[in-house]
Amino acid sequence: MVQRVAVVTGGNRGLGFEIGRQLAAKGIGVVLTARDSARGEKAAKLLQGQGLNVLFHPLDVTDPAAISKLTDYMARVHGRCDILVNNAGILLGGRRTSVMTESLESVRKTVETNVYGPFQLMQALVPIMRKNRYGRVVNLSSGLGQLDEMGDGTPAYRLSKTALNALTRMFAAAAEGAGVLVNSMCPGWVRTDMGGPHAMRSVEKGAETAVWLATLPDDGPTGGFFRDRKRIAW
Numbered sequence: 001m002v003q004r005v006a007v008v009t010g011g012n013r014g015l016g017f018e019i020g021r022q023l024a025a026k027g028i029g030v031v032l033t034a035r036d037s038a039r040g041e042k043a044a045k046l047l048q049g050q051g052l053n054v055l056f057h058p059l060d061v062t063d064p065a066a067i068s069k070l071t072d073y074m075a076r077v078h079g080r081c082d083i084l085v086n087n088a089g090i091l092l093g094g095r096r097t098s099v100m101t102e103s104l105e106s107v108r109k110t111v112e113t114n115v116y117g118p119f120q121l122m123q124a125l126v127p128i129m130r131k132n133r134y135g136r137v138v139n140l141s142s143g144l145g146q147l148d149e150m151g152d153g154t155p156a157y158r159l160s161k162t163a164l165n166a167l168t169r170m171f172a173a174a175a176e177g178a179g180v181l182v183n184s185m186c187p188g189w190v191r192t193d194m195g196g197p198h199a200m201r202s203v204e205k206g207a208e209t210a211v212w213l214a215t216l217p218d219d220g221p222t223g224g225f226f227r228d229r230k231r232i233a234w
Contacts, residue, residue, distance in 0.1 A: 003053075005029040005078045006214060007070070007125065009061055009117070010088030012036065012043040014192035015140065018207040019085055023214060024052035028083065033059035033070065035088075061088045061117025071124040081128045083214045086118035086164075087140045091157045099155035107156040114160035115167070122171050126180060135180035138213045139168050141225065143186045148233035165225060165234060172223030181222040185209045188227060 006023050010016040011032030024030045024047060032047075034040030037058045044056035057073055060066045074081045090113045092106045118139055129135025144154060145161025165184050172182035190206035212229050213220075224231050 003027065003029055004082040005031065005074070005080055006083035006085065007031045007033060007074065007081055007121075008085040008087055009033050009059060009121070012039040015187055015190060015203055015206055015210070016085070016087040017043055017047075018203040019087060019210050019214075020054060021047055021050075021052065022204075022207055022211045023083070023085075024054050026211070026215065028053075028215075029078070030054045031074070031078075032056050033088075035060045059088075061121065062112050064120060067117075067120050067124055070121075071128075074125065075128060080132050081125045082132070082134055083136045083138070084121060084125050084129075085138045085140070085210060085214060086121060087210075088117060089114045089140060089160075091154065093154065093156060095154050097154060097156075098152050100152075102155045107159060110156035110160045111163065114157070115163045118164060119167055122167065122182075126171060126175055126182075129180045130175060130178040133179040135175070135178075136214050136216055137168075137171065137180065137182040138210050139164050139182070139184045140210065141165055141168075141184040141186055143188075143227070143232075146225075146233060168225070169223050176222070179218065181213075181216050181220055183213045183216075183222060184225045185213055186225070186227040186232065 008020045011020045012034035020030045020032050032044050040056045044054050047054040059070050142161045144158045168184040187206035188201045190201045
C-alpha cells in the first residue's frame with residue numbers, strides 16, 4: 001500500500017503543528033514547513049520523538065523561490081504530494097481595525113501571505129497530484145471570510161479569507177475529474193497565538209475538520225466550505 005505524503009504549511013506551532021500530528025498519527029508521512037527553520041526543526045523533532053513520520057522543510061510562502069525548492073524536493077525525494085494543507089497565515093492590525101482606517105500596506109502584506117502563498121503552492125503541487133490521480137487540498141479559511149455574514153473589523157484578514165475561498169472554488173473546478181479534491185474549512189475560534197488564550201476551542205478540536213478533509217474518500221466533496229465536518233455558507 002502506498003504511503004500518502006502531506007505538506008503542511010506553518011507547521012511549527014498551533015493548528016499547523018496539530019494538523020501535522022494528527023495526520024502522522026494516521027500513518028501519513030508529513031512534511032512540516034515553516035519560515036523559521038530553527039522552530040520548524042524543533043517541531044519536527046518533537047513529533048519524531050513521539051514515533052511519528054515527520055520531516056521538516058523550510059518554506060516562506062511569500063517566496064516563489066522557496067516554493068520552487070519545496071516542489072522540487074517533493075518530486076525528487078518523495079515522488080509525490082498527496083495532501084496539501086495551506087495553514088500558514090497572518091492576522092495584522094488587530095480585531096478592532098475598521099475598513100475605514102485599515103492601511104493598504106496591511107492589506108498587501110496579509111494578501112501576500114494568506115492568498116498569494118496558497119495560490120502559488122496550489123499551482124505548483126496540484127499538477128503532481130493530478131499526475132498521480134490523487135490529491136487532497138485543504139485551505140485554512142475562517143468564518144470571517146464568509147460573505148454571508150460579512151461585517152466590519154479585521155478587514156485585511158477578512159478580505160484574504162474571502163479570496164482564499166474563491167481560490168478553493170477555482171482550483172476545485174480546474175482539478176475536477178483528476179482525483180483531486182479541494183476544500184476550505186473554518187476551524188472556529190481556537191486557542192493559538194492568533195486566536196488568543198480566551199478562545200473557545202482547543203487546537204485538537206480545531207484541527208479535526210482539516211484532517212477529515214485531508215483524508216476524504218475518493219467520492220468525497222470538493223469545492224466546499226466546512227466547519228465541524230458540515231458544509232457552511234460562503
